[in-house]
Amino acid sequence: xxxxxxxxxxxxxxxxxxxxxxxxxxxxTFVLPLMLLAVIASGTSxxxxxxxxxxxxSYLAFVLPGTIIQGALLAGLTSGIALAADIxxxxxxxxxxxxxxxxxxxxxxxxxxxGLSMLQSAFFLAVAFAFGARYPGGLGxxxxxxxxxxxxxxxxxxxxxxxxxxxxxxSLLQSIFPFVFVLLFTAPAFFPRDLLAPALRDVAPxxxxxxxxxxxxxxxxxxxxxxxxxxxxxAAVLLAVATTALATLALKERLRxx
Amino acid sequence: MSDSSSPAVEVRGLVREFKGGIRAxxxxxxxxxxxxxxxxxxxxxxxxxxxxxxxxxxxxxTAGVARVAGHDVVxxxxxxxxxxxxxxxxxxxxxxxxxxxxxxxxxxxxxxxxAPARQRAAELLARVGLTQAGDRRVGGYSGGMRxxxxxxxxxxxxxxxxxxxxxxxxxxxxxxxxxWREVRSLNDDGTTVFLTTQYMEExxxxxxxxxxxxxxxxxxxxxxxxxxxxxxEPTLHVELADPGSAxxxxxxxxxxxxxxxxxxxxxCKVELRSAAGHGAIAPVIRALDEHNVVVESVEVExxxxxxxxxxxxxxxxxxxxxxx
Numbered sequence: 364x365x366x367x368x369x370x371x372x373x374x375x376x377x378x379x380x381x382x383x384x385x386x387x388x389x390x391x392t393f394v395l396p397l398m399l400l401a402v403i404a405s406g407t408s409x410x411x412x413x414x415x416x417x418x419x420x421s422y423l424a425f426v427l428p429g430t431i432i433q434g435a436l437l438a439g440l441t442s443g444i445a446l447a448a449d450i451x452x453x454x455x456x457x458x459x460x461x462x463x464x465x466x467x468x469x470x471x472x473x474x475x476x477x478g479l480s481m482l483q484s485a486f487f488l489a490v491a492f493a494f495g496a497r498y499p500g501g502l503g504x505x506x507x508x509x510x511x512x513x514x515x516x517x518x519x520x521x522x523x524x525x526x527x528x529x530x531x532x533x534s535l536l537q538s539i540f541p542f543v544f545v546l547l548f549t550a551p552a553f554f555p556r557d558l559l560a561p562a563l564r565d566v567a568p569x570x571x572x573x574x575x576x577x578x579x580x581x582x583x584x585x586x587x588x589x590x591x592x593x594x595x596x597x598a599a600v601l602l603a604v605a606t607t608a609l610a611t612l613a614l615k616e617r618l619r620x621x
Numbered sequence: 622m623s624d625s626s627s628p629a630v631e632v633r634g635l636v637r638e639f640k641g642g643i644r645a646x647x648x649x650x651x652x653x654x655x656x657x658x659x660x661x662x663x664x665x666x667x668x669x670x671x672x673x674x675x676x677x678x679x680x681x682x683t684a685g686v687a688r689v690a691g692h693d694v695v696x697x698x699x700x701x702x703x704x705x706x707x708x709x710x711x712x713x714x715x716x717x718x719x720x721x722x723x724x725x726x727x728x729x730x731x732x733x734x735x736a737p738a739r740q741r742a743a744e745l746l747a748r749v750g751l752t753q754a755g756d757r758r759v760g761g762y763s764g765g766m767r768x769x770x771x772x773x774x775x776x777x778x779x780x781x782x783x784x785x786x787x788x789x790x791x792x793x794x795x796x797x798x799x800x801w802r803e804v805r806s807l808n809d810d811g812t813t814v815f816l817t818t819q820y821m822e823e824x825x826x827x828x829x830x831x832x833x834x835x836x837x838x839x840x841x842x843x844x845x846x847x848x849x850x851x852x853x854e855p856t857l858h859v860e861l862a863d864p865g866s867a868x869x870x871x872x873x874x875x876x877x878x879x880x881x882x883x884x885x886x887x888x889c890k891v892e893l894r895s896a897a898g899h900g901a902i903a904p905v906i907r908a909l910d911e912h913n914v915v916v917e918s919v920e921v922e923x924x925x926x927x928x929x930x931x932x933x934x935x936x937x938x939x940x941x942x943x944x945x
Contacts, residue, residue: 366732373729377718384717384758453713457774460677461730462702621680 370463371471378445378475388441391540392434392483397490400430403553404494415557417589424496427487428579429552431508432572434483435516436543440536442476442516443523447533465618469610472524473517480516484509500585507592508579514599515575521606528613552576574598627691629653629782629813630676635685637671637837645671647837649685653815655781658808660828661817662926664936668837669817670710673786676815677707690781703731706775706812708768710786716760720751720770723759724777731778745773749803765796772803782813789823801827821926833930840933845926852932855898855923856881857905862915864888873912877904889917898923 382388404423411422419425449455458468550572567573578595581587630653637646646668653659663669674680678698687694690704724742746755749769789797808814824831825845833841870891878895895901899921931937
């Protein structure tokens with residue numbers, strides 16, 4: 364492995380391990396999505412009987428992709444929050460004073476986000492399985508769903524990191540938290556796109572998460588009619604590449620104007 | 622390329638202007654020889670930290686040139702980063718990580734891996750007396766322990782030049798003493814140390830040379846002794862047992878220095894200025910004894926770097942006396 368690769372790995376390892384030592388980051392990323400899943404799975408299961416609702420064996424398995432993508436959103440956001448904290452409390456200066464490529468500092472943070480999202484998705488899949496969800500897509504479908512969520516987390520993490528690098532403000536990042544739910548509920552996270560309210564249905568095609576959550580659903584249910592994996596992959600990769608580039612530019616701008 | 626004959630730090634006409642036209646550093650010139658401890662002394666807001674941030678590549682200069690270990694801080698920033706160790710003000714250490722984890726991570730940032738990285742972390746923990754605490758989270762460390770860890774982190778890659786920005790601010794005297802010993806020991810190993818401080822005692826104790834900065838400009842520079850000599854010689858305050866012996870005392874001491882005019886409010890006191898300072902105590906007592914003058918006490922008051930600061934700027938250092 365190259366020297367920069369080891370730097371990325373070290374920074375990713377640090378980002379991930381610190382995540383598990385900070386309750387205020389761990390609770391929203393692992394517990395909150397499961398709480399919402401429990402509410403939706405138990406409180407809205409009657410939706411399964413609506414005309415136009417896809418024929419699925421398990422309602423829990425149908426809504427689980429929404430939880431997985433919520434986890435990815437929160438993983439990305441907490442990554443930005445942690446970066447803003449590093450900037451505000453001076454730890455980022457320690458990294459900047461080291462002889463490493465500036466882009467490695469962004470990619471290292473993203474590596475931690477990737478790891479966190481994969482652990483989250485695996486955890487959500489296991490918990491839902493324990494409560495009766497089944498995945499006809501098998502292990503391959505699950506792995507692909509986990510990978511898709513991880514790429515999405517990188518996309519959101521890139522955006523949050525760009526904001527952190529641009530502003531250096533921890534409180535601003537924390538105030539963005541409610542927007543996670545706007546993004547989530549303007550995508551067919553828990554209901555089929557056709558059954559969304561007309562206004563949401565009109566917005567959904569412009570939300571990249573729509574394609575990702577539908578793709579995860581299609582992969583887990585082994586039903587391309589529920590979501591096209593390639594469309595989901597394209598949306599997630601485009602989001603990740605664009606926002607990581609944005610974060611890198613934000614870092615360059617930050618260093619230029621120091 | 623750096624070589625052993627080039628200055629460890631060379632600064633010419635350095636300027637840093639912030640928004641609103643505020644000049645934190647205003648035409649700074651400095652030169653540090655390899656292997657010296659340079660104390661950068663000044664009050665809060667004098668431009669010490671801004672200068673260090675420029676020299677450690679964390680801030681770009683508005684004008685001027687700065688070279689560290691022979692490398693330009695703007696054009697060869699990466700080479701500078703490989704040559705320096707930095708412990709910034711208010712040790713920025715992730716409280717959720719352990720000391721050993723931080724040292725391992727710092728090692729990875731400097732290209733160390735595997736067994737050598739583990740060994741270096743253990744070595745440095747031992748060096749700064751944190752072996753027992755190495756696997757505890759830094760959040761539970763005391764201020765002194767954090768500073769020592771910060772110093773260890775700056776040493777992971779054996780830097781040529783070590784920048785310490787107010788390393789003992791807020792520390793108790795024991796922790797301060799421990800850190801001073803470590804800095805001296807590092808310097809004995811050949812590391813050039815650039816130390817900023819607002820404590821004159823720290824500068825006097827540690828630095829081979831001291832630069833005094835005020836309003837972003839270097840206002841005085843030299844060895845602590847030379848700087849103090851600029852503002853005057855040490856004064857010996859002699860307290861006599863009998864006020865009636867004052868005249869005899871003045872006759873006895875006439876050849877040993879410059880006698881200060883008598884103070885009618887303190888008839889038992891005689892003041893003598895002598896460049897010999899503490900070295901003049903024995904001759905003074907002998908001379909007084911020969912003239913049958915009984916002495917209660919002799920005290921030597923030397924000029925301080927605060928006196929130097931006051932002489933060149935007209936104001937006093939905020940930390941004057943705080944480190945005592």
